[in-house]
Amino acid sequence: MSTSNVSLKNWVDEVARLTQPASIYWCTGSDAENSNLIEAMLESGDLIKLNQTTHPNCYLHRSDPSDVARVEHLTFVCTRSKEDAGPNNNWMEPGEAHRKVDALFAGAMRGRTLYVIPYCMGPIDSPYSRCGVEITDSPYVVANMRIMTRMGTEALRRIEREGSFVKGLHSIGDLSPERRYIMHFPEELTIKSIGSGYGGNALLGKKCHALRIASWQARDEGWLAEHMLIMGLQNPEGRTHYIAAAFPSACGKTNLAMLVPPASMPGWKIWTVGDDICWMQVDDEGRLRAINPEAGYFGVVPGTNSKTNHNAYDMIRRDTIFTNVAVTADGQPWWEGLEEGTPTTNWKGQPYTPGDGPAAHPNSRFTVSAKRNPIYSTLADAPEGVPISAILFGGRRREVAPLVYEAHDWAHGVLVGAGMASETTAAAVGQTGVVRRDSMAMKPFCGYNFGDYWQHWLSFEHKAKQLPRIFHVNWFRRDAQGRFMWPGFGENLRVLRWITERCEGKVGAQETAIGHLPRRQDFDLYGLDVDTATLDALLSVDAAAWRTEMQEIGTYLDQFGARVPDALRAQQRKVLAALG
Ligand code: GTP
Ligand code: SPV
Numbered sequence: 249m250s251t252s253n254v255s256l257k258n259w260v261d262e263v264a265r266l267t268q269p270a271s272i273y274w275c276t277g278s279d280a281e282n283s284n285l286i287e288a289m290l291e292s293g294d295l296i297k298l299n300q301t302t303h304p305n306c307y308l309h310r311s312d313p314s315d316v317a318r319v320e321h322l323t324f325v326c327t328r329s330k331e332d333a334g335p336n337n338n339w340m341e342p343g344e345a346h347r348k349v350d351a352l353f354a355g356a357m358r359g360r361t362l363y364v365i366p367y368c369m370g371p372i373d374s375p376y377s378r379c380g381v382e383i384t385d386s387p388y389v390v391a392n393m394r395i396m397t398r399m400g401t402e403a404l405r406r407i408e409r410e411g412s413f414v415k416g417l418h419s420i421g422d423l424s425p426e427r428r429y430i431m432h433f434p435e436e437l438t439i440k441s442i443g444s445g446y447g448g449n450a451l452l453g454k455k456c457h458a459l460r461i462a463s464w465q466a467r468d469e470g471w472l473a474e475h476m477l478i479m480g481l482q483n484p485e486g487r488t489h490y491i492a493a494a495f496p497s498a499c500g501k502t503n504l505a506m507l508v509p510p511a512s513m514p515g516w517k518i519w520t521v522g523d524d525i526c527w528m529q530v531d532d533e534g535r536l537r538a539i540n541p542e543a544g545y546f547g548v549v550p551g552t553n554s555k556t557n558h559n560a561y562d563m564i565r566r567d568t569i570f571t572n573v574a575v576t577a578d579g580q581p582w583w584e585g586l587e588e589g590t591p592t593t594n595w596k597g598q599p600y601t602p603g604d605g606p607a608a609h610p611n612s613r614f615t616v617s618a619k620r621n622p623i624y625s626t627l628a629d630a631p632e633g634v635p636i637s638a639i640l641f642g643g644r645r646r647e648v649a650p651l652v653y654e655a656h657d658w659a660h661g662v663l664v665g666a667g668m669a670s671e672t673t674a675a676a677v678g679q680t681g682v683v684r685r686d687s688m689a690m691k692p693f694c695g696y697n698f699g700d701y702w703q704h705w706l707s708f709e710h711k712a713k714q715l716p717r718i719f720h721v722n723w724f725r726r727d728a729q730g731r732f733m734w735p736g737f738g739e740n741l742r743v744l745r746w747i748t749e750r751c752e753g754k755v756g757a758q759e760t761a762i763g764h765l766p767r768r769q770d771f772d773l774y775g776l777d778v779d780t781a782t783l784d785a786l787l788s789v790d791a792a793a794w795r796t797e798m799q800e801i802g803t804y805l806d807q808f809g810a811r812v813p814d815a816l817r818a819q820q821r822k823v824l825a826a827l828g
């Protein structure tokens with residue numbers, strides 16, 4: 249197979265000359281192709297068969313122990329001007345970056361197959377969707393891309409009609425962290441990634457294309473590419489609101505998007521549109537409309553059980569690729585937080601005895617088709633997407649941030665997003681539990697200068713007629729003993745209920761310097777097991793702590809110098825002044 253797109257054909261030839269593969273294979277996305285790949289990976293040891301009686305069509309992949317998470321320190325945005333990448337990105341001059349990685353790609357695919365993966369991010373017939381082609385020497389990447397994107401012949405046909413596509417070149421190289429780079433060339437719509445087989449480093453449609461490159465394109469073209477879930481909330485009267493929410497990696501997007509309502513809130517229904525990435529455009533009526541560019545979920549496994557999230561738990565019982573989980577004696581996948589079974593083999597494939605530390609890697613993941621989700625929204629495939637009523641920002645904050653508050657207006661909401669902070673997690677290599685600024689949950693993913701990005705966000709005030717309301721949430725407050733104060737998971741629906749009722753102008757709040765907070769009487773407390781003192785603590789503002797927070801946000805903004813919009817600084821000064 250080949251293609252009528254000359255630039256694609258030439259690029260594949262050029263890459264083959266550089267990387268010297270034993271063969272070239274064009275992926276069609278067919279079932280037969282997938283079965284053959286899985287067979288081959290079972291034979292090579294890339295995949296391990298899990299218990300097919302309890303977990304039909306489920307497989308385990310063990311990655312190299314040095315290659316289990318995103319590597320932010322090895323991820324670069326290579327723009328002609330360093331300023332355009334901004335202090336939020338590692339930068340390398342494009343010519344130098346190409347030379348550096350091309351030297352590593354030379355001969356990298358010797359003895360291996362080069363796979364050409366045409367893919368479409370978003371419904372194949374949506375004007376909001378964008379296509380790309382990933383070249384890789386990893387069959388695991390092919391199998392994952394098949395689940396995560398609309399991959400194969402249909403995507404190739406769209407590329408041939410449209411002409412343009414994002415080029416992503418990937419090789420696992422020698423998996424050495426010393427020779428690992430994730431390079432982005434937004435001005436050339438090109439990605440080059442070598443030395444890692446892990447999710448965000450290797451499935452180039454996801455963070456590399458749909459966030460870093462797409463955020464750059466979105467700024468040029470007047471739309472938004474965000475690290476957000478998209479969910480529908482249907483109230484007992486049958487009205488549905490769609491919400492988009494940006495939380496940093498491993499801070500609860502998949503779980504919120506698949507929320508199971510508590511028994512004490514009958515009549516509420518949740519629909520998942522997306523769990524990680526959201527592309528939004530202003531529609532003809534002046535509203536923000538969102539599509540999920542992905543077709544599957546690459547989700548955090550630990551913590552998933554029938555009580556925290558029955559939907560997710562059911563979803564991953566078949567047709568799932570697990571990465572770096574532990575295994576029981578009878579071949580079932582196992583992870584921390586699963587409330588049944590005993591692991592006998594750890595994520596590295598070594599014998600496991602309880603007390604040895606985590607059996608599954610804290611960043612172990614599942615890859616599964618979105619269609620396996622029992623509450624999958626049929627609108628996830630709609631070319632026109634869904635209208636967004638509210639945008640949520642949120643982080644993992646043991647202190648300071650209350651359970652929920654609403655921004656005063658759009659510009660203040662942009663400050664709320666820009667100033668977001670969260671404790672680091674196992675989703676990226678490095679120390680965990682350290683509070684860092686993570687603007688709009690895009691610190692690792694914005695393909696250009698945050699100063700310009702905030703300006704782009706502010707500009708929607710003039711582009712749209714009916715903007716979503718903006719809120720901030722925090723499920724992760726802790727008490728003096730270190731315990732979570734809020735039960736989270738399904739109970740988060742109480743917060744979402746208040747949010748949708750705010751959007752409908754049906755419920756009150758108290759006015760504070762940082763925004764509108766629900767009072768106890770504004771909140772659905774029926775059947776909630778949280779004592780009054782805890783609830784009051786969750787719904788209050790500590791003025792002294794917030795003054796410090798706002799000053800720190802001011803210092804953070806200073807890093808971006810002249811690129812920080814004046815309107816954003818004005819918002820920061822206004823909140824600080826209101827705090828007294
Ligand atoms: P990425 O895929 O990395 O972008 O992560 P995500 O934002 O989708 O996070 P996910 O929903 O997978 O949750 C990450 C971890 O947080 C899991 O271990 C969850 O069990 C836990 N978690 C999710 N929601 C809540 C919550 O409401 N409360 C508490 N305490 N933990 C939660
Ligand atoms: C994240 O880290 O935010 C993820 C997983 O969603 S990865 O695809 O590896 O980036």
Ligand code: MN
Pocket residue numbers: 475496497498524
């Ligand atoms: Mn993510």
